[in-house]
Amino acid sequence: MVSDNVAQAAGAEQRLKGLGIALPPPPTPFGAYVEAVRIGKLLFLSGMLPVIDRKPQFLGRLGGELSVEEGRKAAELAALSALSAVRDHLGSLDRVTAVAKLGVYIAADGDFRDHPKVADGASEVLLRVFGREMLSGRVVLGVASLPLGLPVEVELVLEVAE
Template identity: 55%
Template sequence: MVAGKGAQAASADRRLQDLGIELPAVPTPFGSYVETVKTGNLLFLSGMLPVVDHKPAYVGRLAGDLAVETGRSAAYTAALGALAAAKGHLGTLDKITRIVRLGVFIATLDESINQPKIADAASDFFKEVFGIDKLAVRSVIGVASLPLNVPIVIEVTFEIAI
């Protein structure tokens, strides 16, 4: 929430509440790795999948099985999981001082699709929660396949207050 001159923006946790968004359960790994690692003032997240209750909520590839809007929904679901993982590690999203990097991997067919528009669903969600001044640099990469046949995986690096 953008506040008037001299006022502070609402905290990320409060912003989620104001938006009526409840984070899902903290994601759990599908293999031999951890979801989050903190080093110094950075919190790295493993590839976040669009899962609900530890099951893929979306499967297939964009421009083939799935439409762009479905890809955007999958990106949003993965972003929710990313915030759940960060909050699970930090206890609060208010310790996040910046989103440093957002990597978006999209399973596509050879045909051209609007990959940036799909990735924007995650970026726009983070902008709503943290504000435009905390937006990340971003890479969007089309790939042939992703784990569990999901259409999208996001990787996030957060800067945190220590």
């Protein structure tokens, strides 16, 4: 693992390499939308799902078919897909200057209470890649269902360099 001093000095691309994190292929839309839209200095990402090559890697709801740990892994994969979409759109993660907002939507049974633990899977990816100085506020919501029966959807708004 990269030491804190090295991580603080390195850019996002170097951190990925140093941590041995391989991004999945950039996601492609499941409908009539685009994965990323840039407006001025802000890059808005569509909801990112825990899929690889359009194939769901997790199915079901938290507190039902899936455990908290499986939910964390799904959130982590969705965040990695988001980073892949960012790199595809910008050419490099080093162009990200701030994480403005993270939203994590979790399909869960009605009595599920561990939403923050699941969302930490996505937050921790961003922490490792961008560093503590770029941690953002986040919204974590439990919902009845998500597209394709997936358990997690991650949404990001980023500030990017010109």
